[in-house]
Amino acid sequence: MPLQRRLPKFGFTSAKSLVSEEVRLAELAKVAGGEVTMASLKEANVLKDSTLHAKIILSGELKTAVTVRGIKVTKGAREAIEAAGGKVED
Numbered sequence: 001m002p003l004q005r006r007l008p009k010f011g012f013t014s015a016k017s018l019v020s021e022e023v024r025l026a027e028l029a030k031v032a033g034g035e036v037t038m039a040s041l042k043e044a045n046v047l048k049d050s051t052l053h054a055k056i057i058l059s060g061e062l063k064t065a066v067t068v069r070g071i072k073v074t075k076g077a078r079e080a081i082e083a084a085g086g087k088v089e090d
Contacts, residue, residue, distance in 0.1 A: 020053035026060025036068045
């Protein structure tokens, strides 16, 4: 049997998936202070140090007002942040 049929199949892995992560609303409470940036998320061990891109998604509850700077935010997460008294700055 040929070699390519004896080896297991494997697919394509995007290099971007290795350096991007999703952040849930509930994880924003771990950040000290009211400002959420990439650096503050890494300091709070919410993101890995190798992460280059992050996006906040609507999952969980946010009870404190936070200011999000320099991080992408989904539509539902933006509404939840603003409903809690926070704001999103692009």
